[in-house]
Amino acid sequence: MSVRDLLSPFAAWKNLFRDPVTIIDPLNDRPGAPRYRGFHQNDMDKCIGCGTCETICQNGAIDMLPVDGIETKQGDSGLRPRIDYGRCCWCALCVDVCMTKSLTMSNAYTWVESDPDAFRFTPGVDKKHWDNAELGYHRPEEHQLMAKVRLPMGEMEPETRIESFAEIVNGYTIEQARLEADRCVSCGLCVATCPAHMSVPDYIAAVRDGDYERGLKLLYETNPFSGICGSVCTHKCETTCAARHDGDPIAIRWLKRHIMDQVTFEQCRDIVGGPRPATGKKVAIIGAGPAGLTAAFDLAKLGHSVTVYEAFDKPGGMTRWGIPEYRLPYARIDQDIDVIRSVGVDIRCNVRIGKDILLDELHNSYDAVLLALGLQLGRATRIPGSEHENVRKAVDLLRQATAFEDFGPPRQAVVIGGGNVAMDIARTIARLQKKEFGRVQVTLTALEDLAHFLADPDEVKEAGEEGVVILDSRGPRQVVIENGQVTGLKTWHVKAIFDEQGRFAPSYDETDEQMHAGSMVIEAIGQMTDVSILGDTLTEKLTWNRGRLQVDAGGRTSEPWLWASGDMVRGPDVVSAVADGHRVAQSIHEMIAETEQPK
Amino acid sequence: MTQNAPFFTPDRSQYPAKKADGTLDIDIASGKYLKLWQGPNHPGITGNMSVELTVCGDEVVEGKTHVGYLHRGFEKLMERRTFIQCFPIVCRICVPEPDFNEYCYAAAVEELAGIKSPERADWIRALILEMGRINSYMMYLGGQAGALGLGVIGQWTTYARDLMLDRFEELTGARIYHMFIMPGGVRDGLPEGFDKRMEETLREVESTLKDVYDVMFCNAVFKKRTVGVGYIDPALVDSYGITGPNARAAGVAKDVRKDQPYLIYSQLDFEPVLGQDSDIFTRADVRRRDVLVSVDLVRQILAKMPRTGPLMATVPNVLHWKIPRGETYIRGECSRGEYGYYLVTDGSGYPRRVNVRGPSYTHAVSLLERMIVNLNISDVASLMVSLHTYPPEIER
Numbered sequence: 001m002s003v004r005d006l007l008s009p010f011a012a013w014k015n016l017f018r019d020p021v022t023i024i025d026p027l028n029d030r031p032g033a034p035r036y037r038g039f040h041q042n043d044m045d046k047c048i049g050c051g052t053c054e055t056i057c058q059n060g061a062i063d064m065l066p067v068d069g070i071e072t073k074q075g076d077s078g079l080r081p082r083i084d085y086g087r088c089c090w091c092a093l094c095v096d097v098c099m100t101k102s103l104t105m106s107n108a109y110t111w112v113e114s115d116p117d118a119f120r121f122t123p124g125v126d127k128k129h130w131d132n133a134e135l136g137y138h139r140p141e142e143h144q145l146m147a148k149v150r151l152p153m154g155e156m157e158p159e160t161r162i163e164s165f166a167e168i169v170n171g172y173t174i175e176q177a178r179l180e181a182d183r184c185v186s187c188g189l190c191v192a193t194c195p196a197h198m199s200v201p202d203y204i205a206a207v208r209d210g211d212y213e214r215g216l217k218l219l220y221e222t223n224p225f226s227g228i229c230g231s232v233c234t235h236k237c238e239t240t241c242a243a244r245h246d247g248d249p250i251a252i253r254w255l256k257r258h259i260m261d262q263v264t265f266e267q268c269r270d271i272v273g274g275p276r277p278a279t280g281k282k283v284a285i286i287g288a289g290p291a292g293l294t295a296a297f298d299l300a301k302l303g304h305s306v307t308v309y310e311a312f313d314k315p316g317g318m319t320r321w322g323i324p325e326y327r328l329p330y331a332r333i334d335q336d337i338d339v340i341r342s343v344g345v346d347i348r349c350n351v352r353i354g355k356d357i358l359l360d361e362l363h364n365s366y367d368a369v370l371l372a373l374g375l376q377l378g379r380a381t382r383i384p385g386s387e388h389e390n391v392r393k394a395v396d397l398l399r400q401a402t403a404f405e406d407f408g409p410p411r412q413a414v415v416i417g418g419g420n421v422a423m424d425i426a427r428t429i430a431r432l433q434k435k436e437f438g439r440v441q442v443t444l445t446a447l448e449d450l451a452h453f454l455a456d457p458d459e460v461k462e463a464g465e466e467g468v469v470i471l472d473s474r475g476p477r478q479v480v481i482e483n484g485q486v487t488g489l490k491t492w493h494v495k496a497i498f499d500e501q502g503r504f505a506p507s508y509d510e511t512d513e514q515m516h517a518g519s520m521v522i523e524a525i526g527q528m529t530d531v532s533i534l535g536d537t538l539t540e541k542l543t544w545n546r547g548r549l550q551v552d553a554g555g556r557t558s559e560p561w562l563w564a565s566g567d568m569v570r571g572p573d574v575v576s577a578v579a580d581g582h583r584v585a586q587s588i589h590e591m592i593a594e595t596e597q598p599k
Numbered sequence: 600m601t602q603n604a605p606f607f608t609p610d611r612s613q614y615p616a617k618k619a620d621g622t623l624d625i626d627i628a629s630g631k632y633l634k635l636w637q638g639p640n641h642p643g644i645t646g647n648m649s650v651e652l653t654v655c656g657d658e659v660v661e662g663k664t665h666v667g668y669l670h671r672g673f674e675k676l677m678e679r680r681t682f683i684q685c686f687p688i689v690c691r692i693c694v695p696e697p698d699f700n701e702y703c704y705a706a707a708v709e710e711l712a713g714i715k716s717p718e719r720a721d722w723i724r725a726l727i728l729e730m731g732r733i734n735s736y737m738m739y740l741g742g743q744a745g746a747l748g749l750g751v752i753g754q755w756t757t758y759a760r761d762l763m764l765d766r767f768e769e770l771t772g773a774r775i776y777h778m779f780i781m782p783g784g785v786r787d788g789l790p791e792g793f794d795k796r797m798e799e800t801l802r803e804v805e806s807t808l809k810d811v812y813d814v815m816f817c818n819a820v821f822k823k824r825t826v827g828v829g830y831i832d833p834a835l836v837d838s839y840g841i842t843g844p845n846a847r848a849a850g851v852a853k854d855v856r857k858d859q860p861y862l863i864y865s866q867l868d869f870e871p872v873l874g875q876d877s878d879i880f881t882r883a884d885v886r887r888r889d890v891l892v893s894v895d896l897v898r899q900i901l902a903k904m905p906r907t908g909p910l911m912a913t914v915p916n917v918l919h920w921k922i923p924r925g926e927t928y929i930r931g932e933c934s935r936g937e938y939g940y941y942l943v944t945d946g947s948g949y950p951r952r953v954n955v956r957g958p959s960y961t962h963a964v965s966l967l968e969r970m971i972v973n974l975n976i977s978d979v980a981s982l983m984v985s986l987h988t989y990p991p992e993i994e995r
Contacts, residue, residue, distance in 0.1 A: 001819055008817035011810065012751055021758050033769040035787065037778075055918055058684035091687030091778045096786075097917065105772075137772050140787045142909065145683070146916040182916045208919065 032107030037090045037137045039108045040083055042124030044070070046102035049077035050187035050242040053094035053103055061087035062094060067125050074193055075240030085119035092137050096145050099185065099242040106133035148247030151180040153254055158465035162434050165325040168462070169231075169254075174210070177258040181207040183243060184250045190237035195579035198222045200237055200252055207255050215259040217271050224272075224297045225290050225578050227336040228319050230257030231328045234456075234573040260332075268339045272301075275344035279303040281592050284366040286353050286533070289317020290574045291566025292372030293337065294581025295588070296345040302589050306345050307366075311352040317374045318567065319574060321399040322421065324428045330402075354533035363561055367595075368588045371549070371557075371564040372581070375527035375572055381416060385479030386523070390486040394425035394524035401428050409436055410520035414489040415468075416476045417524030418446025419454040425524050426468045440467035443516045445474035445491050447506060471516070475508050479521050488517040529568040554587025555580060563588060615660055623661055625653055632660065637979055639668045645742065645983055648963065648990040654976055662971035662979070664964045666994040673995045677953045682708055682782060683917035685950065690776045692955055692991050696735035698727050699933040700955070701780035703940035706861070708782040711925040711944050714912045718863075720784035722904035725862045727780065728931070729893045729900065730767060733804060734760050735934035736890045739987050743883050744815050746980040747824050752815050759807040762800045769793065784911035794901050801894050808890055816884060825879035829970060829982040833877065839969075840961040843936025844889060845986060848874035848882040855932035867899050879985040886934070886987070921948045928956075935959060935987045957992020964993060 023029050032038050049070075054062040064079035072078030081094070081103070095103050103123070108130035113119065121128070130136075154170040155161075161168050172180060186201035194200065199218050206215030219226040233253050241249035281304045285292045288310035296306040314320060316333045341347060353359055362369050378393025380386060390410070394417065400407045409432035415422050422444060430440040444463070446453060450472045453460055464470055474491035481487065493512035499505040528547075531539065543550040543558040548569060551557055555565045565584040566577040615632070616624045625632050638649025647668035653661040673692050677685045689704045690697035702724055709716055716724075737760040741753030764774040769790050771779035779786050815821055833849040835841065846853040854871035856864045872888045874881035914920070922944040930939040936958030943952040967986060974982060 001822055005817050005819040005822060008813045009820075011813040033765075033772065034790065035772045036768060037772040052918070056683065058680050058687055089687050089776070090773065091776075092772070093683065093687065140910075143786055143911055145914060146918070147913070182919070185916070185918055205919070 027110055032109050032136065034107065034135045035137050036105070036107035036109065036135070037092045038106045038133075039111060039128065039130050040094075040123040041104045041106050041131055041133070041136070042081065042122075043100075043102040043104075044080075044124045046100040046245075047080060047124065048075060048100055048102075048189065048242060048245065049079040049081075050099050050185065050189060051077065051079065051081075052097045052099055052185045052187060052242065053081050055185070056093045056097050057088075058091070058093070059087040059089055061085075061089075065122070067122060072192075075189055077187075077189060077192070080122050080125060082120060082122040085121075086116075095137060096139050096143065097185070098139070099187070100245040101139060104136060104138045106130035106136035108133055108136070146185065146243075147179070147183050148243075150183075150248035150251050151176045153251065158462070158467075161326065162431060162440065162466045165431060167231075167329050168326050171261045172251075172254055172258045174258075174262070177207050177255060178210070180251050181205070181255055184208075185242055187242045189240045189242055190250075190252060193240040194237045195576045196222045196582065197579070198237075198256075203259060204250065204252070204255055207258060212259055212262040213267065213271075216263050216267060219256065219259060220268070220271055222582075223575070223578050224294055224340055225319075225336050225574060226256055227260045227332045228290070228328060229253070229575055229578070230260045231332060232319070232323055233575050236575075265335050265338065268335070269342045272339055272343055274342060276301055276303040278305060279592070281305065282307070282366045283368045283370065283588060284309065284362040285370045285372060286359075286362075287311075287317060287372035287374055287566070288315030288337075288347050288349070289372055289374045289566060289577065290319060291374075291577035291581040291584070292317070292370065293340050293345070293347075294578045295370055295372065295565060295585040296347075296581075297340045297343060298582055298585035299588060300340075300343045300345045302585075304367075304589070304592065308345060308347045309351045309353055309357065309362075310347060310349045313349050315347050315349060317372075318376075318572075321376075321402050322395060322424070324398065324401065324424050326427070326431070327424070352533075354535065359533060359535065359538065367561075367592060369562050370555075370584060370588065371562065371568065372566040372577075373529050373531070373533070373564075373568045375529055375567045377528045377530050378523060379526040379528060381476050381523050381525060383476050383478055385481050385486070386521070388479060388481055388486055388521075390519065391479055391521045391523065394421050394522050395527055397425055397522060398428060401432070409433055410518060411437055412441040412518040413443070413520045413522060414516045414518035415442060415444040415522045415524055416446075416489070417526075418444070418448045418472070419524065419526075420456060420459055421527070422446065422524035423455045423459040423463045423468075425522055427463050427466055429522070430463075430466050430468055441518075442467070443469045443471065443518060445471045445476065445489065445516060447473070447475055447494050447497055449473045449494075471514075474514065475506050477508075477513070480515065486519055486521055488515050489521050490515050527567075527572070531568075552587075553583070554590070555584030556587055556591075560591075615655070623653075625661065631655060635976065638665075641980075645963075645988050646990045648988075648993065650967070650971070650979065650983065652971070652976065652979065657976045659971050659974045659976060659979065662968050664967055664993075666990060669991055669994045671991075673991075674953050674955060677950055679949065681917070681948050682712075682920045682922060682950065685953070686781055687776075687778050689955075690778060692995055693933075693957065693989050694775065694991070695738045695989065696731045696934055697776055698731040698780060699931050699938040700940075701777065702728060702862075703929045703931055703938060704942070704953075705780050705782045707927050707929045707940045707942035708922065709912075710927045710929065711942060712782070712915075712920075712922045714783055714914060716784045716912055717909040719788070719905045719908040720910050720912075721862045722900060723785045723788070723910070724780050725864065725867075726897060726900045726904070727767075727771070727777065727785075728862075728933075729896045730763055732893045732934045733890055733897070734763050734767075736886050736893075737763070737804070737807075739886055739934070739984070740811055740815070740883070742984045743879075743981070744811075744821070746984045747821060749815060749818070749821060752811055755807050755810055759800075759804045762803050766793070766797055766800055769796070781911070783914040784909070786910070788906075788910055797897065797901065801897060804890065804894055808887060812887065816880075816887065822880060824978070824981060825883065825985075826876070827878050827880075828978055829879040829882075829974075829985050831877045831966070831970070835966075835969075839966050841936070841966060842958050842961075843932065843934070843987075844872075844882055844885045845936060845958075845962060845966075847871055848885045849877035850875055853936075855930050855937055859930065861929075861931055863900075863904075866903065867896055869896055869899075879981055882985045882987075889934075919948055921946060930956075933958065935962065935989065935992075955992065955995045957989065957995070959986075959988040959990065959992040962986040963988035963990070 238249040492508035689700035737756040744752030771777035939956035941954040945951040
């Protein structure tokens with residue numbers, strides 16, 4: 001101890017001559033830092049109510065609730081996060097995992113209120129003074145807590161795949177599937193979008209866990225055509241996937257396929273569980289496509305005796321006769337149908353109703369009859385020259401290709417249409433040309449411009465890679481016939497497809513005329529149902545709506561014994577047909593159960 | 600124990616007598632002893648704990664540390680939360696210096712999940728840890744002085760600490776619970792102009808420390824109350840698990856940053872601060888000098904750190920992050936000594952066990968209970984603060 005120790009403490013007095021460091025008016029003079037994690041903001045234009053914020057909140061401070069004025073729609077649950085500031089700890093994990101970046105935090109940190117309940121609020125809906133604050137915590141661009149990019153699906157090179165009808169895509173490996181499945185946030189928006197309401201997040205979780213048995217069980221709960229859907233589903237689920245707002249949507253279809261790749265036929269059969277005790281009721285189904293067979297599967301599982309009549313020599317409907325093998329190998333169709341057979345569904349092929357058996361006979365010997373005819377007839381353009389025998393319908397050619405019939409593939413072909421069927425036939429013809437002539441000469445003309453093609457973007461891309469020349473905004477005018485032979489197609493440039501009222505009425509620029517050379521012109525502009533089997537009397541009796549059979553919500557026609565489902569009433573795609581099959585089976589079963597009841 | 604303390608002679612520690620089993624023979628009914636609770640609400644206590652004193656006159660004959668005022672149970676909470684959900688919880692285990700929890704937890708998760716945090720993130724982590732250390736010491740200095748009635752020191756150090764909180768706010772988005780060091784990396788890089796503002800803050804810290812030195816360390820009263828009081832025998836350091844400044848003030852050079860360098864400490868130039876006398880004054884002085892080391896380290900980090908590069912490693916989807924079976928212990932040198940996280944995972948999406956090794960556990964329970972005997976009641980607060988304890992580390 002020294003004299004210094006006695007005097008030095010008095011140095012504190014020098015603060016008398018210093019300015020105070022206290023901020024006089026902190027509410028105004030002290031804004032939060034630019035990345036301050038203050039009160040929440042939610043951009044209602046971006047929020048899709050996926051609930052990821054609610055899932056990650058470790059305090060349970062966030063509840064997803066319906067909000068007045070916000071409707072549930074495709075890709076939007078209609079719910080919005082309500083935050084309880086009595087529980088929130090401002091960790092901002094909700095902001096970090098927000099799939100649309102709609103949830104952010106302002107730099108506001110003062111909020112005075114006498115009502116404690118006011119501190120439980122819905123950002124973006126309940127207006128607050130910080131709603132328009134620009135500063136505050138927003139998820140930094142590189143700060144990613146989940147992968148944005150989809151695992152690429154391995155597929156054959158264009159040069160190799162054009163050589164044969166072998167399947168193009170390889171399917172994911174277990175490791176790839178696990179990584180892709182890991183990206184899913186289990187929001188369930190896809191479940192609402194899927195026509196069959198498949199439990200997508202759950203089976204993706206099964207892929208993550210490597211539990212394929214569980215995954216398979218989940219698939220069969222909603223879709224007996226999972227093998228087929230895994231390859232060719234139109235995957236509407238992926239268009240509403242929350243992940244697409246900031247990155248690629250989850251490859252839901254490929255993950256479904258992955259489950260089917262990992263299991264054996266025996267496992268599928270065991271999960272479905274064999275024939276059920278018979279109820280003694282009989283149902284006839286006409287058409288062994290996805291709708292008819294799904295209904296057959298459901299009804300057979302309920303114990304009803306189901307007979308399916310199929311006009312062609314193999315079941316599968318359009319999945320077999322319309323989809324080329326390089327997209328959907330026939331073995332996969334056979335496996336799905338064999339599983340359906342294993343519950344006791346009797347499929348009788350080569351039986352054409354109206355010719356081999358009359359519809360009336362079915363009416364008399366069965367408790368219910370279901371029409372699942374599909375869309376087997378191609379629509380015609382009816383342009384001059386289209387009556388020529390070398391102007392063909394895409395569906396007919398695809399069917400012939402499947403049956404390995406030689407329809408004489410043209411050296412040069414022109415396809416009219418921009419949908420998936422147009423792509424299918426163009427690519428099928430391309431393969432046949434490659435085999436026969438060693439080169440591809442297919443021109444595809446579509447009404448739509450490239451941005452609005454009805455076909456899957458992947459299909460368009462792959463067709464282009466395989467040598468198909470794709471011309472957009474071309475309207476067919478005339479099939480040119482010289483010396484009795486088709487020599488090509490004349491088209492005009494399309495100015496607009498729809499008129500001001502939104503009706504289909506294409507307008508053309510007649511000065512922009514092109515000639516596309518080809519010895520065959522193929523129409524792929526849509527399909528319709530062959531309803532000739534109904535016969536005149538029944539056709540007269542039934543109620544129709546714009547050329548389609550009118551059915552109620554359960555698929556029942558105006559005749560109480562007759563139901564209709566699948567592409568002929570709605571669609572066209574496999575998963576919609578499956579969903580319709582379920583609906584109609586439920587309706588038929590309810591009718592049967594009603595008649596069982598003692599009067 | 601009090602051999603270096605001239606004001607504590609004669610040694611009265613022989614009463615009360617010991618019973619055959621070694622415990623003290625204290626008969627409260629005799630009127631000779633008095634039970635005195637220091638805490639939990641008491642200016643001389645370091646937060647949510649209390650010390651049950653048995654006194655004879657004004658001398659402590661026995662002291663018992665009591666916890667149980669923090670009804671939270673962090674370790675148990677974490678067993679019911681996913682790995683990412685634990686991240687906002689851990690910082691709450693130590694309010695004045697939360698970042699060690701974030702770092703140790705993140706590093707433990709990263710190790711078991713087989714993830715390597717990017718180099719740039721490691722530098723920012725070290726920066727945050729040193730900033731937190733300065734803050735923790737600033738709070739300590741105020742507390743140590745306050746325990747002896749020197750209230751003005753706390754006001755000054757709080758000011759300097761507040762400036763550092765401003766830097767935390769602009770870097771991490773929060774002042775106290777930063778929640779910035781995530782498993783995988785850190786949330787963001789340094790904001791624009793951060794270096795300049797940090798330099799201003801460091802100067803302010805240094806200037807405050809100079810004032811603190813004049814008024815607190817060159818102060819006859821402070822010295823009279825602290826020199827020779829609360830002696831820790833260097834021989835006890837290992838057997839009692841004493842770490843950090845408490846050990847270094849006894850001349851034992853223990854510093855995890857040096858002994859087992861983590862993050863980027865092997866690339867920094869510094870020496871652990873040592874003391875000799877191992878009393879309250881020395882411990883305070885070691886901490887004061889340690890602030891200066893940290894100030895220097897912050898400058899070194901800012902000068903050497905990479906300014907570009909990734910800040911987060913690729914982590915699995917945090918919503919269903921599962922970590923394979925494993926266990927690990929991650930340690931770091933916090934302002935109170937060795938901070939450690941023992942993490943056990945069982946392949947599920949939840950930690951099987953998280954055990955937090957806070958240095959206060961050994962310092963404020965076994966060590967304090969030993970040192971408190973024979974102390975004057977008025978020195979209890981000063982001793983306790985000098986061990987620099989944060990009760991949530993004891994009661995996790």
